[in-house]
Amino acid sequence: MKIGIVVFPGTNRERDVAQVTEGLLGCPTQFLWHQQTDLSDSDVVILPGGFSYGDYLRCGAVARFSPIMQAVRQHAERGGYVLGICNGFQVLTEAGLLPGALVRNRDLKFICDWVHLRLENTRSLWTRGYHAGQVIYVPVAHGEGCYYADPDTIQRLEDNQQVVVRYSDAQGECPDAANINGSLNHIAGICNQRGNVVGLMPHPENACDPALGNSDGLKFFEGMVTEALAFT
C-alpha cells in the first residue's frame, strides 16, 4: 500500500503523518507537491494538517484550486482512498469531495487539547480496527473546526451512517459540554457515500507513538497495512 501525502505551500503536519505511516508502520510514503497531477503511484492519498496558503480568506479556499486537487478528485472517483485531516478535511469540503463546511470555533479561539471521540462508522479503511461505540482519546488543534451543513445534508449523513466520529465524553455520551467547537450533531469526522473519502478534524497521527504516552490513534492508520495484505 503506497501512501502519497499532499503538500500545499503552508501545509505543516506532513512529517507528523509520515512518522506514523513510514516510521511506525513501514508503509512506503512519499510527499506530493501541490503542482503534481499524477497520483498513479499512490494507493492512498492523505491531505494532512496545516495552514494551506496561510488559510487566508477561508481554510483551504485557495488550496482547492491547486493542480493536484483535480487528480485527487479523479483518484476518489476511481474508488481510491482519500483521508483529509484537519486542514485536509477543510480542503475536501471546499473542493466538494465531502459535503458541508468547517467554520470558526464557537468560542472564537484556537483550541489545542485532548478530546474523546466516539467511533460511529467502523466500516471505513481508517476505522476498521475499532468497534462501533468505542471511545478513543486523541488531540485536536484547530481554529475553524465547527462542522456545518444544511439540515437536509445533516439528515442524509446520519441516515447513510456517513458520520465517522463524534466528539463525546469519556463514557461516549454527547452532552453539549463535550462539543468542543460547536459542530452540528457533535460531528468530528465524516465520509462520502461510497466510504472511500474520509475527513476529520482531530489529529490521530499525534496519538500513535507509545514512546510519547498515547497510541489510541495508531489503529486509525493500521487499517491501511491490513488492507495492503488483502491486496497482495
Next chain:
Amino acid sequence: MVLASPSPFTAEQLQAHRLTPNEYEQIVRLLDRHPNLNELGMFSVMWSEHCCYKNSKPLLRNFPTTGPKILVGPGENAGVVDFGDGLRVAFKIESHNHPSAVEPYQGAATGVGGILRDIFTMGARPIASLNALRFGPLDNPRNRHIFSGVVAGISGYGNSVGVPTIGGEIYFDETYSGNPLVNAMAIGLMETEEIVVSGAQGVGNPVLYVGSTTGRDGMGGASFASAELTDKSEKDRPAVQVGDPFLEKLLIEACLEAFKTGAVVAAQDMGAAGLTCSTSEMASKGGVGIELDLDIVPAREKGMSAYEFLLSESQERMLFVAHKGREDELIEIFHRWGLQAVVAGRVIAQPLVRILHKGSVVVEVPATTLTEEAPVYARAVLTEPPAYVQEAWNWDVQTLAQPSDWTEVLLKLLDSPTIASKKWAYRQYDCLIQGNSLVLPGAGDAAVIRLQTVTGISRGLAATVDCNSRYVYLDPYEGGKAAVAEAARNLSCVGAEPIAVTDNLNFGSPEKPEVYWQMAEACRGISEACSFLGTPVTGGNVSLYNETHGQPIYPTPVIGMVGILDNLEKHCTLGFKKVGDLVYLLGQAGGTLGASEYLKVIHEMATGRPPRINLTQEQKVQSTCRLGITQDWICSAHDIAEGGLLVALAESAIVGDLGVQVEVSD
C-alpha cells in the same frame, strides 16, 4: 578636532533620532565629515541599545560564555550547543515589548516571527518555542485587551508557521500596567553540516536579498521625526509591522534547502532596522565591505526614499552572501517557494557600507563605525542599595498578623492570576505539531521534546523560561541568582541536566542610578550562578527604557535555559501518581516571607528581603533529584516557587487528581 562647518541637523532632529549631541560629535569625528540624513538614520538605529548594548555591554562582560558543550557563544544570531551524537541545538530569546503595547496581536506575532528567523538563519529547523509574558492586573480592561491580543498573536503566528509552543510563564503585576513584556524564545535543530555564520566573505561574492517585499511599515513608531519621511500622511504610516506566518513557513523551507546546497557563504535575518543592520553587521563581522543598490530591492510601495528603504522593518526578509556563480541556483530555490530573491549587491574589499539609490551613492560609511565604534557608557554603580531597598530589608515579619483561616489563604493564592493555571492561554497554542512533544504545558516544571538522530538514537531536550521580578526588585543580586537557580531547578525536576542559558534583560532607563544599580547587581548574580551551575550564557537580548510616565518596571532578567535528558524514558512530571506514595522535601524547610506572593496577594505588600540562594545547596538538591529520577525512586517532582510549599503541594495534587496529607511540626 570638530569640523568648523555647522551641523545640518537641528537639535529636534538629533533628539528624534535619539542621538545625544556628543554622540553626534563622535559620528562626525569617525567620518571626518557630517553624516547625511540617511547615514544619521543608520547611526540612530545601530547605536540604539537594542543593536549595540551601549549601556549594558560593560555589565555583560563578566557572563561565562564558554564550556565543553558550547559550539557558538554570544555574537552570532543564536547560540548553538552540542547535545551529542551529532545533535546540535540552536536557541535564543528576544523581546518585542514596545510594539506589543501599541498593537498586541501583531507586536507578539512579529516577535515570534523574528526569533524564529534568528534560529533558521543559523541552518537549524525551528522545533519549539516558549514565551515569557508580563501584564498589568486583569481587573483593568486595557490589560485584558493587551493580554488576549498577545496570546492570540503568538497562537496565530506560531500555529500557522508549524512550530510547537511548548512552554513559558505569565506574571501579572501593577508594575507592567503601562509596559507589558513579551519575550519569545525559539529552539532549533541544526540541519546543515556547517553552522551558517553571518560574517560576509569573498570580495566579489553576490549579496542576495530574499523573502518578502519591503514597505514603509514599522517606520511611524520608530525614533524618527516625521520630517525625514516622504509626504505620506501619518494616517498611512503604521507604527507596527504586520507578520505573514505563511510566508515565513515558506522562508524556513527555502532557506534550509538553500543552505544545504553549500552555495551560501553567510546569512543574516533582517531584524530591527532591516537593511541597515544586516548590511553593516555582515560587513563588519567579515572584515569586508558591502555595496547594495536599493533600486533592485523589491518594494511593496512606490516612491520610497532611501531613508525609508534603509530603516523599514518589513518582516520575513533575509540577506545572504552567495559563492560567486552559484547565485542563480539559490534564486531558483526561492522562486520555487514563491519568494522574492534578487542579487542586490556584492561584497567589496574596502570595509565600507556603500548604498546606491537612483544611480548615486547615498550612504558610504566604514562598517565598524556602525557596529563596533558605538559609544559604551560605563556608568557609576551605587555603592549603597537605594532607599526603597533598605526600607524593604528592614521589614519585620513579626508585624504580620497570623491568618485565621489557612484554607481561605490557599484558595486566594490559587485564584491569583500569577499562580492560577495558565491553560486559558496555552490551550490556544499548538504544542503537539512536529510529533515530538513529550511533557506538555501544565504537566511538568519544564517542557520536554524528543530529539532523534538520523541513526534512530532518541534523546530529550528540556526547556524553561523563568524570572521572579519581585525578588530582583527587592534584591537584584540574589534575585539574579534566583532566576538562574529556578530555571535549573525546573529542568532538574523533569530529570534534565541544565546545559546553557539565553537571557532577556528587561529594565527601565539606565540613566536612573537605581535602575543601573539593579542592572549591575542582577548581572553580577546571574554570572555567579551561571558559572557555579555550569550553564554558560550563549547570547540573548537587552530591552531598556521599559517605563510608564517615568516609572520603571520591576527589573526583569528572564532566563531561558535548555537541558539534556540522555534517556527519554527517565523523565518526570509534577502530578502525584499513586495513593500511598511518600512525599519528600529536598533542601531546607523554612526561609523567609520576604518578597513572597503570600505577602502580595494576602497582605498587598511588596516588601521584605527575598530568600538568599545557597548555590552549593542548590547543586546538591538538583543532582539528588536528577539521580532519584534516573533510579526510578522519584515518580513526581515539583519546584517550590511562588506561593511556597503550600501551593506546590496543592498543584501536584490538582494535576495528579489525588489528595495529600502533610504534618507540619513547629
Next chain:
Amino acid sequence: MKFRATVQITLRPSVLDPQGVAVRAGLQQMGYAQVEEVRVGKYVQLELEAETEEQARQQVDRISDQLLANPVIENYHFDLVAV
C-alpha cells in the same frame, strides 16, 4: 479599462455567527444597548482589467462564486465602478 469591485461576503442567516454575537456582547458592555443585530463578514476589494463593464461584472461574479464566497455558508453581493 480598469475597474474596481467591492465584494461583501456575509454568512447565511442559518449559520451561527459567533463573531457577530461577540461583537454585540462587547457593544452592550460598552453601553451601546440600542444595537440589536450584528453580522460580521468579509470585504474584498479587487482591481481588474476588462474591455467592458459587462465583462468586468461577469468576471467578478465568477470570481466571487468560485473563490471568494463558499456557497454552502455564505452569500455575496458586489458593486463595480470604472477607475
Next chain:
Amino acid sequence: MKFRATVQITLRPSVLDPQGVAVRAGLQQMGYAQVEEVRVGKYVQLELEAETEEQARQQVDRISDQLLANPVIENYHFDLVAV
C-alpha cells in the same frame, strides 16, 4: 427609528495585507491574470435604534472607532440607511 449601517474596515494602504497577496496569487493560479490588486478586510452590518439619522451616524462612528476597527493598522468607512 431603526437604522442599518454597513461598516467596511480595511488595512491601511501601506500595511502589508498577507490575505490580499494570497488571494491574488490564488486567482492568478486559477487563470484570472487580469486581477491586479486584492485587499481583504472586514465587513460589519449593524442594526440600531436612534432618534435621528444624525444621532445614528455619531453612534456608528464611535462604535467603529472604539471597537470595530483597530486605529493603529485599520481605516473604516460606513453607509447608513433607515430601515
